[in-house]
Amino acid sequence: MSVPANVRRWLKLILPLLLLLALLFLPKTDPGDNVIRMLFLTAVWTTTSLAWNLLGGMAGQVSFGFAVFFGLGAYTTALLMHAGHSPYFGFIGGAAIAALASFLIGLPTFRLRGPYFVIATIGVTEAVRVIMNNLDITGGSSGYRIQEDGPFRPLEHYYTAIAAVTLAVIVSTVIASSKFGLALRAIKQDEDAAAAVGVNPYVSKLWVHAIAAALTGLAGGIYARRAAFFYPGDVFAFQTGILILLMPVIGGIGTVWGPVLGGLVFGMVEEQISVKFPNLHLMIYGSLLILIILLEPDGLLGLLRRLFRRRTRENPGSTDADKVLWGRSSA
Amino acid sequence: MRILSLRDHFGRALMFGVVFLILCMASAAAQDTITIGVVLPTTGSESKPGLYQKEGIELAIKQINDAGGIMVKSKGKKLKVNEIFYDDSTDSKKSASLAERAMSADNAVAVIGGYSTVLGIAESVMADRYKTPWITTGAGATAIFGKGYQYAFGSLSPVALIGTTSAEFLGAMIDQGKLKKGLKIAMVVENTDHGTDYVTGFTDWSNKHPGYFQIAVNEKFELGATDFSSILQKVKNSHADVFLSDAHLPDYITMHRQYLQNGLHHQMISYGARGPEAAARQALGAGTDYIFAGIWWSNKLPYPQAKKFATDYKAFTGHDVDSWYAAPAYDGMRILAKAIETAGSLDKTAIRDALKKVELKDSVLPGQVLKFSANGQAEYPFVITQNKPDNKVDIVFPKDAATGDPVAPIPNK
């Protein structure tokens, strides 16, 4: 199935818009609370996937520490709402605090290369978790409960999440096709060579980290508002950090739509797996991960591409997965 | 057409799998049954108590269904209970999500679940949101109740009462002359709501009865620690008379092992709600002798219904009841059944109203009556059990439930 280039470009623009319209009008068909809930979760996780992909997929810096931003977004939103502000102000506040934290974390850690950066991000997450467990202002280990007046409006949460994920997609697309995105890809391929041609890797990394953190903090705040309860052992957990990066990897690292697919699969399918196979869901999850890593590093997006466009391994669709997953430039 | 490689097969299989799972989302509810959602951890760190609670609930459901079901006046007949169980892996996000799923997609008339405080709080949010009665059989912290929630109930007595009852017990020992007044207490509790409530309960009693106790050490530790040397040293240096801790099972085992290895000795020792667990005996042997615990239920309670429960449980699951976990879950399900019957319909608000008033008169729990107080939490007395040599356990307090004499102070080896 070969589609002429100009038709393809037109499709690339129109299909996402159609998807957005479908999502916006879905509630009119009265699909039930459960579907709205799952789509909400999907949207939240897709936002974090896209955010992580900015740093990990485009710039090649693998961070296990995005749980910090998610949690900070949650706590900031909760505290601001408690102080009487509107939740939307809370979301923006959450994004801002997360971005600020990303500078604090990035300034020292981006000087580190390779595995050191990864391990440092794990360390920061754990340290933040224990500190938050002990701080009384934020409720300590008992967590924080958000009280909101008025009835529960699932659609309001739903639309907020859709707005967030739309923002994330727009930001990703803009960065991917901009000079900044080119600089990030250069850093990913070879940091020293990039520096040699005039890119400032340190500053670029800091900026993309901040954008990614802001989006993640936004997602954290939106999630927190609907869940109305969270505690450090949940939002700042090691597992949350791994979850946030698993989705873009499974979906297809480096591209814009890969993380969307990853978030979709996770939001819709993971719960199904743990419900249908309660004793086996860890094994299914783990085996899926192993199979994807070994057989299709381009993730589900790569699989889809292969199925619909007959691309073979010898003619890879993207070199991004190769670089980020395997640490090499594809031959 | 090129030859399909392994990758292609994998790809297609994956696509089919994903589509299949998404299509499976619609769960067909059997007609003419009462759907009850159960959300408990059977994997993850709280998997063991979660499993015991699941067994307690399922035993109750089996007994109800064997008798034909619950009589629902509005339908004019008895309806069987259809249990939908979800494992939340000790993850509060999942707990909340799965409770929502049960309340919305599965149309459960009630949800039972939430073992441990944080999972409980996460699920409690959903009760009022979906106007579905929710009973927690495993979370006893007061933080969950009393916030004006209308649909949240708990069959566990407040944790603070463990501290208070422990203090009462020690006070009674002092009054009987077995221990001296002005006991120095070292308290080392886990950094959670459970630990905080325990300390509050104890110190409340102590403040109301001045002269009995002096708190010498009051420290918190993180869950899952591997080394308690420095805390235990602090305890040693305080020259306390009594050592009180509140911990989860793995920490209880680790801390007590190190306690014994360090040659520590106190006149009385307690680990909060932990003491007679079989796993602790396995790990510590005779080291668990004389530890006392304030627990929600014991298989030593003399009530006939408690003994019957223990026998039925063993027949149903193949193993003995371990500590208190299954009993509040069993009674939680039974009181729910009674409330549905009293309500006469499957309307969730009617069931909620019934839960507020109903009393389970043949409860296996101490006091033999289970009812929810105004804020939704049950309140019934705790029993203090003490481990005795040769794997025996006795209820030692309150006196009218006692099966043996308390040993105080603990004899020196």
Added chain:
Amino acid sequence: MTAIEYLDLLLKALLLAGVYAAMAVGMTVVYGVMKIVNLAHAGFLMLGAYFALEMFQRFHLDPIWGAILAIPAFFLFGMIVHWTLVRWLPKSDTPTLASLLLMFGFWLVLQNMGYLFWGNEDQSILTPLTLSAVHIGESISIPKVNLVVFAAAAVCMVVLQVIFNKTWFGRSMRAEIQNPYAAKIVGVDDERTSRLTFGLGTAFAGFAGALLGMLYSFSPDFGRPFLLRSFVIIVLGGLESVSGVALGAIVLAVLETFSTTIPFPWYHHGWNYYYLPPSYQPVIPFALLVVVLLLLPKGLASLFSRRWKVA
């Protein structure tokens, strides 16, 4: 606290260091040679503990024998895992995300198998030795189990040192650690060395797991706190030497144990001495990690980054 009490704590810290060293050795070896951060290490620790449990319950073998038997069993297991899963990972001189995620996926599978075989009970191994201690004077007590574990860990490290220096396999391992490309040029069989290394790392993990099973209670998701601590030890001590692991383990154990006992001055309405509350103890390894990484990025990094560029 008196000097004797400090000494007691110091001895406890050293014993703890023995435990930490035992568990970190397996991960270090795999990382050094294959540049794989083995997240499944926690799963192997868990299996080692259960192996010792089974030996204890079925054959009434003292867990120390269980630990010794674990070595060949897990060596074989490790080689099988390598042959089926790990060898497909491409070689690289820095750890790749693929290896991290592959091992993480495998860890999830191991956990699930643990739940399926053994249920979710907390298990422990109790022997007459477990609760007894050697008492020196009033304040010093040394638990006997910890002594046994320390001795076992020490023997383990000596054996590793011998393997490194005296055997051909050890020399190929060291060659790979220093420079995998050059090693290939001088004739080191990469495939075989990797397989043997992974087997060795798994064997050490199983051994350490059995030892840990003597000390702590365990269930199928045992191992996570040890995994994170192993990371810290690897970074602290460097990768390629056994003495590095020992050093890292000692630094971590001493810092953790003493963190709540050393007063530090803080200004809060006047200078005062404060003690770190015990609930902050888990921050210590990670704070240490971040500080070390920041202060010595070049120092330790020069051991890590083998940026060998083919000219």
